Amino acid sequence: MSAVIRRYELTDDEWALMEPWLPRPPRGRPRLDDRRVLNGIVWKIRAGAAWRDVPARYGPWQSVYTRFRRWALDGTFTRMLAAVQADRQAKADIDWLVAVDSTLVRAHQHAAGAKRGPEQGNEPADHALGRSRGGLTTKLHLACDGRGRPLAFVLTGGQRNDCTQFENVMNRIRVARNGPGRPRTRPDRVVADKGYSSRKIRAWLRRRGIRHTIPERIDQLNGRIRRGERPCGFDPAAYRRRNVVERCFNRLKHYRGIATRYDKTATSFNAVVTLAATLLWLRPTL
Structure with a gap:
């Protein structure tokens, strides 16, 4: 008989998909069960509690944090997300109309204080923290x-403009195919708001043969009229589906x-967001 699954914890099916991508435990003395630790990490992210407040049923908080940090640094969570996406691709369960946007995340005072210095590995010099209107x-x-x-x-500092990261985000889309072949990187269509309306972005999409639905800003539209150019193509039906990215942010921020x-x-x-993103693929609703 399977164990009782408490709130926020992984189901047996979820665990079966995630377990193969966790590092093999080193030989030596027995350590905390990986599923127990991963449940503690999910509980912490979902509840927004301090590491010291992780319930004792998940083991010593120091062990839960150490395992989380180790998996964050060695790319375990990234591989896990990629595996879940590949599984959905094999089942033809990905809709390749891609919506792009950004959202601000307010940093708690406890997030400040890390020493700033040169970029080290995957850690940016500013720790993806910046000053914006929201602090x-x-x-x-x-x-x-x-x-x-x-x-x-x-992830960037909050002051960064949306359009500056468009190509960076798109270049990170890599969903492995079932069997041989390159990962899929090109969507059928990209939908974004006026913040992404620029000649550079439209040219980048055209070079790759990607259809797009991005409304023009009024100043750009007026400029086209003055130059006697035709307006960009726009599909209102496709643009109505842009709200899926807002719903995605809403679900992520339930954590x-x-x-x-x-x-x-x-x-x-980054590891926190990656783990939550993996669970969004595994859990149709929160």
Whole structure:
């Protein structure tokens, strides 16, 4: 008989998909069960609590944090998300109308204080923290599929403009195919708001043969009229589906550890978002 599954914890089916991508435990003395630790990490992210407040049923909080940090640094969570996306691709369960947008995440005072210096590995010099109108914030730039599930994302300081990260986000979309062949990187269509209306972005999409639905800003439209150029093509029916990315942000921010950033380093916060994104693929609803 399977164990009782408490709130926020992984189901047997979810665990079966995630377990193969966890590192093999080193030989030596017995350690905390990986499923127990991963449940503690999910509980912490979902509840937005401090590591010291992780319930004792998940083991010593120091062990839960150490395992989380180790998996964040070695790419375990990234491989896990890629595996779940590949599984959905094999089942033809990805809608390749891709919506792109960004959202601000307010940083808690506990997120500040990490030493700033040169970029080290995957850790940016500013730890993806910046000053914006909302104070100390992180900006989450994200691309999701037509059903509101994350395909790729980038973290920057909150002051960064949306359009500056468009190519970076799109270049991170890599969904492995079932069997031989290159990963799929090109969507059927990209949908974005006026913040992404620029000649550079439209040219980048055209070079790759990607259809797009991005409304023009009024100043750009007036400029085209003055130059006697025709307006860009626009599909109102496709644009109505842009709200899937807003729904994706809404679901991600059900995790209190994402609605407010508590992590000092970008590496840790990236792991938090990656794990939550994996669970969004596994859980149709929260």
